[in-house]
Amino acid sequence: MIFSPTSLSAAEDALRHEVRAWLAKTLPTDFRPGLGLGGRHDPEFSRALAAQGWVGMSIPEEYGGAGATTVERFVVVEELLAAGAPITAHWIAERQTAPALLRFGTEEQRRWFLPRIAAGECFFSLGMSEPDAGSDLASVKTTAVREDDGWRVSGTKVWTTNAHLNHFFVVLCRTSTADDRHAGLSQLIVDLSSPGVSVSPIPLIDGELHVNEVVLDDVYVPDDRVLGDIGQGWTQVTAELAHERSGPDRYCSVIGLLHSYLAEIGVPDDRSAAAFGRIAARLWSIRQLSLAVARSLDEGEAPATEAALVKDVGTIFEQQTVETIREIAALEIDPEGSMLQQLLAECVMNAPSWTLRGGTTEILRGIAAKALTRGGAR
Amino acid sequence: MSEIDELRDAVADVLRARSTAEALEAAERDGWAPDVWSALAEGGFATVAVPESAGGSGGSVAQACAVLEACGAASAPVPVAETGLLAGRLLASAGLSVPEGPVTTVASPGVSFSDGVLAGAVDRVPWGRSASLALVAGSSVVVVAPGSGVVTPGRNIAGEPRDHVDLTGVRPLESAPVGPDAVEDLRRRGALSRAALIAGAARAVLDLTVRYTGEREQFGRPVAKFPAVAAHLVQIAEQAEIAAMAARSAAEGAGEEGEPAALDVAAAFSVASDAAGAVATAAHQATGAMGMTREFGLGVLTRRLWSWRDEWGGGAAWAAELGRSLAAGGADAFWPTISRGLVASS
Known part of the structure; x- marks a missing residue:
């Protein structure tokens, strides 16, 4: 543990400015930013971004990507999230599914899915959580039963973001009744338009309808849609989670809020100056940390513990930021008010989810504590 | 290495x-x-x-x-x-x-x-x-x-x-x-020095606290095995990590011969100064009454954390300076300034 700061090369820095300029030109002037990875679902934007070569960047060129490094992808994604760009359509496919396909997918799957993901034409959701399997993910009950040349899947998945808009989801399910509850798990790529798939919204506290329950009733999945090896689902899923926890999505949810606070209020007194400065100082430090983790991934390391630490620090920072800005803005929040008020309203109602999604604070601290106490952290 | x-x-x-x-x-x-x-x-x-x-x-x-x-x-x-x-x-x-x-x-x-x-x-x-x-x-x-x-x-x-x-x-x-910048440069190096000292001490507090809570047994097992105690260890690790990253980033920003930048130092010292308090609090909670004794050795570190965070103006004053400077730059410059980071010169 204890990372050293990393510098961007001139080329990486130039890429940042290229993305920033493109966003300034592409997003409308009255654009209402999304909260980081909570941006809108906009297939048209995803395709335009893909045309720039900025979707699925780390996919190798032979599969239609740019063969970019983790840091190059970091630079692009950070700019998109900071701007609150509408990236949700391709987000999971590019962040999570593409790397999983590259690591565990068959050559045929890579050739079919990856060029479509990189083109911004193939969108994925996650099929992990269930009504009785949240933090204890290994207790999933969705079951796939063997058929001649495929599987029949039945069960219920929840918190499936944008399942009503996306094309596929990767379902973690039980393919054997092995005593070892980790050993019987597998990942299947399920077409969300398959017969037997029914998607219904789970309304959230702010009235939004982008999160769903997906019921699978005897859904047929052919053998060539098995991701990785049967029985290896748990290993594959944990690798995914460790790899993806430390990215800029863990501290960028509040950039739009900070921008609109400065635009509308500024720092009228010492108290607000100090409060805003503390937020900025944290943001500045956390992004250096997150960038250092990205660089270490490029250097072949797998800093799972540090990734968990970054996510924990980042998401707690985001929540504290909302509270601090609310305090120094000192206003009653009108959800239809100014940009600051709209964003504050959305932040206040969504902030609790930041320390839940992608592994709760408690789970992350458990991972980190294990590493610390067995001397596993560097 | x-x-x-x-x-x-x-x-x-x-x-x-x-x-x-x-x-x-x-x-x-x-x-x-x-x-x-x-x-x-x-x-x-x-x-x-x-x-x-x-x-x-x-x-x-x-x-x-x-x-x-x-x-x-x-x-x-x-x-x-x-x-x-x-x-x-x-x-x-x-x-x-x-x-x-x-x-x-x-x-x-x-x-x-x-x-x-x-x-x-x-x-x-x-x-x-x-x-x-x-x-x-x-x-x-x-x-x-x-x-x-x-x-x-x-x-x-x-x-x-x-x-x-x-x-x-x-x-x-x-x-x-002496040149006109000497006083301001000295003040920045002063704050940066405290951030670096704090980062080092925080790391030492982590090592000491992890070792002790791994050895000390209550209810038949090491206290570090209790999630509530483990959460303190993680907090210390996080704060030590972020303080070190902040101090090192500001120091690296000075390059081979230059002086550290105002924004970097302000951010680093603000973060380190807050980390100092958080680390000390969590470490004393995790080590219990033993950590409060002169003999145990945590006190020489935490008393320094409690001192250094207030020197050279203290973290809050530097945070206010950072806040005022960012506000003066305007909303549109905020993210470009924060994300400027380190860029290799070659």
């Missing part, structure tokens, strides 16, 4: 056998730790980032901060930050050489210098009783011999000397005109 990691380890090796519990008790009693000082000085570690032409060891601000991290981790009770990164660089910027032995400095807005004589007093001078004193007085940098003027001993929470020195009537050994 990078050169900077090697340097940090080399200093840690020097201090391991010398900055012991007994040496720290003696230093607190006597106000000076001659063995610790001479070991560091002989290795050239006290004047890193001071050009060789001014009698220093050469090197960058980042290298000096690596030395300070090791000093912080070992609670080294000597003015390494003051001698090299602070006073040494100040003197070098005015073309003066670093005097032999420990040197100290402090912000000195109230000291004037005319006709070869100083007037005014400075407060909270680290090791003011034992060290040569380098100051900006008016538009000059001056050096006075150890013990000059009227020294009234004082200390900080950690028992490190922080003395009041009345310089009225004192004739400096040397003086030279």
Whole structure:
């Protein structure tokens, strides 16, 4: 543990400015930013971004990507999230599914899915959580039963973001009744338009309808849609989670809020100056940390513990930021008010989810504590 | 391992056998730790980032901060930050050489210098009783011999000397005109030095707390196995990590020969200063009553964390400066400024 700061090369820095300029030109002037990875679902934007070569960047060129490094992808994604760009359509496919396909997918799957993901034409959701399997993910009950040349899947998945808009989801399910509850798990790529798939919204506290329950009733999945090896689902899923926890999505949810606070209020007194400065100082430090983790991934390391630490620090920072800005803005929040008020309203109602999604604070601290106490952290 | 990691380890090796519990008790009693000082000085570690032409060891601000991290981790009770990164660089910027032995400095807005004589007093001078004193007085940098003027001993929470020195009537050994940025640069290096010391001490607190909670058993198992205690360990690890990243980023930003940037230092010290309190609180909670004893050794670190966070203006003042500066830049410059980061020059 204890990372050293990393510098961007001139080329990486130039890429940042290229993305920033493109966003300034592409997003409308009255654009209402999304909260980081909570941006809108906009297939048209995803395709335009893909045309720039900025979707699925780390996919190798032979599969239609740019063969970019983790840091190059970091630079692009950070700019998109900071701007609150509408990236949700391709987000999971590019962040999570593409790397999983590259690591565990068959050559045929890579050739079919990856060029479509990189083109911004193939969108994925996650099929992990269930009504009785949240933090204890290994207790999933969705079951796939063997058929001649495929599987029949039945069960219920929840918190499936944008399942009503996306094309596929990767379902973690039980393919054997092995005593070892980790050993019987597998990942299947399920077409969300398959017969037997029914998607219904789970309304959230702010009235939004982008999160769903997906019921699978005897859904047929052919053998060539098995991701990785049967029985290896748990290993594959944990690798995914460790790899993806430390990215800029863990501290960028509040950039739009900070921008609109400065635009509308500024720092009228010492108290607000100090409060805003503390937020900025944290943001500045956390992004250096997150960038250092990205660089270490490029250097072949797998800093799972540090990734968990970054996510924990980042998401707690985001929540504290909302509270601090609310305090120094000192206003009653009108959800239809100014940009600051709209964003504050959305932040206040969504902030609790930041320390839940992608592994709760408690789970992350458990991972980190294990590493610390067995001397596993560097 | 990078050169900077090697340097940090080399200093840690020097201090391991010398900055012991007994040496720290003696230093607190006597106000000076001659063995610790001479070991560091002989290795050239006290004047890193001071050009060789001014009698220093050469090197960058980042290298000096690596030395300070090791000093912080070992609670080294000597003015390494003051001698090299602070006073040494100040003197070098005015073309003066670093005097032999420990040197100290402090912000000195109230000291004037005319006709070869100083007037005014400075407060909270680290090791003011034992060290040569380098100051900006008016538009000059001056050096006075150890013990000059009227020294009234004082200390900080950690028992490190922080003395009041009345310089009225004192004739400096040397003086030279100084550039307009010298005071501001010194202030920034002062805050950065505290961030680096805090980062080092925080890391040492983590090691100590992890070790103790892994050994101490209650209810039949090590207390670290209880999630509520483990959460404290994780908090300490996070704060140590972020403080180190902040201090190192600000130090690296100075490049090979330059000075650290205002925004970077403000951010680093704000983060480190907050981390200092959070780390101390979590460590004392995790180590229970044992951690509160003099014998246990946590106190020498936490008392330093509680002291250093308030020096050179304290974290809150630097945060306010950062906040005002960002607000003055306007909303559209906010993210570009924050994300500017380090960019390789080649």
